[in-house]
Amino acid sequence: MNSFMYLIVLSIFVHSTNDYTFIAEGAEELPAPVVDLDGNNLREGIRYYILPLARGRGGGVTISSTSNKTCPVAVAQAPFELKNGLPLTFRPVKSEKGGFIRESTDLNIKFSAASVCARSTVWKLDGYDESAKQYFVTTGGVEGNPGRETISNWFKIDRYQSDYKLVFCPTVCNYCKVICRDVGIFFQDGKRRLALSDVPFVVMFKKV
Template structure:
């Protein structure tokens, strides 16, 4: 995927290399927490929802367009009450039962296979879209097998800001599974694409704030609690 043109485009992201995130290295052992204050667990289903309630939109889901039916891409629902589709997290260490900050994870929508597109619903970073000037998040990623061939399938979770609660986070594409690889290192935000809010890369520390809600929770109860 990484062509010479893609390497040049690194400059477009304000020299966003892995060195941008050295300051959060100490957070690597800190767990990620869901909205109940519980540690995020490997293999457990969660909704990834906007931490901004009211006009901030809802949860994440699969999307498509007339110009791109397959693979599906990652979108945010427009309403608070729409929690989208549950995801499961798989850390780079297959023996780790807890998701930690600054640690590479695979993220997959459920069900994990898209029968129509005949691909996985695992998140991945797509090729650079010249028409929009964006790196979009799509599906069709590969679970596990960390290294150059799976580079685009790894993401990280960081606390949104030091002054925010531990339950508000930003998503990052900055894989550490290949020390010798040249790669992007940027936050993830959402962009208005007509009738959809698509997820794609933005500059460091400019990501959208998200929280993780257990998929077993009652949506009405969660929204009511957050609106108070």
């Protein structure tokens, strides 16, 4: 090969290598998909039960009444282990082909069962309860429309060792100051209510 042809080939090789490097560096690695009890990826719009990992400590997640309200609005754990709770669906902040639900990604959580009250079944973080000194998870949230006005409606599923936990730490508003805490169980009037906690509620997901 003469020197002129060698320079052309070298130029093409360097150009191709640079293009490849740019693509590799620019590609964003997606978080891992969340998997259910059968090892299948969780998907948007499919109904699941949220169940406790620990046995003998109550059942799945459901809607419960509170002492000061006639309409059941509290997100809580069923008191009996054999109860799966109510089915739920997940909606990520950005849908993707395949509809995967990914770890550490903002999402709405919504009970798919009808409510007895004229109220949304989307989860939200309620205002601070001064008497209990807690932030509780309730229904009545808004689905979609990410931003400052819906900041309380976004949750995440994070890894906890080899299992999962629920987290409130929304990133749908770049300039908002938010609380970042695990979602745990708070006992109130005999109910196992979901609330922000230093002790996570470790969970698994069962397809309905």
